[in-house]
Amino acid sequence: MHTTNRRVSRLVASGLAASALVATTLVAGTSAAIADPGLQDGPEPTTHTQEAYAPEADFTAKWTRADARQLKRLSDPTAASRANSMPAAVTMPTVPQDLPDMSNGEVWVWDTWPLTDEDGNQYSVNGQEIIFSLVADRSLGFDDRHVFAKIGYFYRPAGVPAEDRPENGGWTYGGLVFKEGVTGQIFEDQSFSHQTQWSGSARVYKDGEIKLFFTDVAFYRDETGKNIKPYDPRIALSVGKVHANSKGVKFSGFNKVIDLLQADGTYYQTGAQNEFFNFRDPFTFEDPAHPGETYMVFEGNSAMPRESAKCTEEDLGYQPGDPHAETVEEVNASGATYQIGNIGLAKAKNEDLTEWEFLPPILSANCVTDQTERPQFVFKDGKYYLFTISHRSTFAAGLDGPEGVYGFVGDGIRSDFQPLNDGSGLALGNPTNLNFWGGQPFAPDFNQHPGHFQAYSHYVMPGGLVQSFIDTIGTHDDFVRGGTLAPTVKMDIGVGGDPTRTAVDYSYGNGGLGGWADIPANRHLFTNGKKTVSVSDAAAQRVRAAAGSAFDDYLQGKPVSAAVRAQIEKLLAQYGG
Template identity: 35%
Template sequence: MKKVLMASVLAVTSVLPTTMLHAEPKSESPAAWSHQEASKIERDSSNTAPLIEKEEIEQMAPNHWVWDTWPLRNKDGSVAKVNGYKVIFALTAPDDVLPGKRHDIATIRYFYSKNGQDWKMGGEAFDPEQAYGSRQWAGSAMVEDGKIHLFYTATGRKGEDGITYEQRLALANGEMSVSKDGISFSDWSHDIILEPQGEYYQTEEQSEGGILYSFRDPWYFEDPKTGEEYITFEGNSAGHASEQTCQPRNIGDEQYQGSTEVSNEASAYNGNVGLAKLDSEDYTEWETLPPVLEADCVNQQLERPHFVMKGNQYYLFVDSHKFTFSPGIEGPDGLYGFTADSLYGNYEPLNESGLVVANPEDNPFQAYSWIVLPNGNVISFVNYIDLGDVSLKEVGAQPVDFQYEHFGGTLAPTLKLSIHKDETRIVNELQYGKVN
């Protein structure tokens, strides 16, 4: 898909010159992505990404796997350009590690480029020994007056006897320098800025060892309608897993409830999108707020949530896997989206079902970790290619050579997304790793 099919693209809205309005959580429950809505998920020509050809993949980082990636942005969400350089951050691991084990030793590295496509690896963003967590997972980064604020997920704890999956939200504040030799960072300080308390977001103990536990992926967002600053993140609805039930709003309207039998196992799925509001000038203190969206009884993981503004509309995007949908719902590995006219609005799924970008049916795991940029470009990484009948959960049981051979571990082709009101469409495929 090389031709532009539609000219309309996402655009960043400038800060409105009006009286500041405070976004307050609604007293009722957050917006729900219902079983009824998710049951409409279907691939078609508007949402299916072009096939990634294995022979066209080129590794961007010598001797390293690269996966979850995010650009350095300005406060308004636009991609930053510092003295002519664009910067991206990514989770990385040596490429002699089995792809499935890369998460256990992930470190954040940065890359820089003049044209937003030919990336030079600059090394580790900061010394991981000085950071929180036994390893650091995905987040976001914002530059302000030469200072960088890098939000990340602190996973596990240093000195732990074995790999654990405790997750806390952390912040690294540092200095950014630009020279003829490129980009460098220094003078980092680290703080834990948010931990689950069990009121709005499930603690690891409350999860009772369930399907998958999440409290991660902090994404900085300045609300142009109010000027207030937030981080959004992936979580699970609070409460002990064994006590959670499906509520009518999680299922659908009365007719759907009466005609559809929802599996008893669905109550174990409780992904949500969380929010916290800035409460200090140095970005180290945040007020935990209720979630803006829940997928109880629908999906366990709403990964890498992020907002994009177009006009007065809020667009909330998340990533999810096929295997994290509850029984009875067939959703592909893909990018999903929702829209509302206020931050705590009643988010409605884009394209009726929520599906925005899907991997093609004959290569269902080719890409993952999509991020929508303000201009409508969508970046992701090459995941597993040409698995045949092997599912994502079965990859780890395959021969070692098979696992290495079929993993991409580099940035995927960038997609161009058009959005109009509550509908989206893939309109073009750009170069591998293009960020602008």
């Protein structure tokens, strides 16, 4: 039974800086952000053309230090203690502390992803919306969850407006996807101390088959928690099938794991080069410019040994003669070389998506940030938007920016990507005061904005909706931990026809905050084992309105009259695509 829905109320954050405007010039196909007089003093961003290259080309775009230093230029240096110093247009509304728990006390929940097709559409199956999440037992401390993470799933009825759902989103926890021991079988060294599952993506097919791409991880630690040898992350695939009806969702399969990719040390850093390397978070898709070809983006690090890594003039990216430029020698001596994140690209070699080959990374962030987590593409108006997430704490020495979503735009999956919003890359950040230290999620700083750690692990959905999970809300003397999904927000992409600009839609939901844990499907798959059809959201509503409860009986294989069966199948054929 639905509980009363308490609409999320927006807490108005004091000290929100007005969004800085930027002029954009287009000269011979080159797009360069020009500093607005309202920006703080600092370097100009790097010039990026957005030009597309072949997916296999040996070209990697750079998120440069000159670009990332625009983040401080956007920040209001006069913002007082506990105020937000960043522009409202790129700031997530403040989330209240009285958060509902979507799992009803069963598990911690963080990184989450929906069922999608090759174009990023989100699906329900037989009237059930389905999501996958990293989960851990609530007997663990919230900050201990990472080495115990498993992939779980949730489901809820599709087509219900957020305001009519229970406050926690109306999800039912279905349990773990894998049986114990399945995901550990691919590791040659079985002496691991912990074996865990990290983020990925899920592709659904018309027969109900699901290809679950994820990060399979083995840790080798002693009793004190120190590494005996570097951990072993691998990009992996498991195949299952979904069985859904009005009573719930179950899976079959997912009893075998295929080892797809391991970091190569040529493009992507390995444990031998750096025991703290990143290699995870596969997201698969088809490139509109190359129909029938399937690609994958993932988080990696540039393949340099940790202790001898160096950054170049191109990584710094300053305009000639810029008085605010750093020297390569200064940057390399600062410790910034420990932060050498990149976004990798791979291409499928067969239709089953069981064989892949590495391509050069599409974006590097050398001497900018160590983490480019959960990368994904959104295709809109002929442009390719590359989104990733990063922590404030993983920015390199001399740089600073909020926790949140960072975005880049180009003309193809391999482009000279231009960072969004004044060249900074910031698309959607937590309320943050860059004038004060952030602290840690378990110990936020006294002077920091209460929303500094409020949300992370964002995923951009169709229509610009963005979901994330709650980490910590509050400051040093009054904070709560999350472990459940945040309210969904909406990000307008290509504001005013400018493909380099995004902005939070504060008219969405209540002051910019939509329903808690709201991850709506925009397409719907119906199958009874014999017939299968995929329809749009509007079409699904029309079929259900016409057929009523008989539609559920039909999907469950229960007896329905010949006339009703004919009506349902006619409607599905009419609206299906």
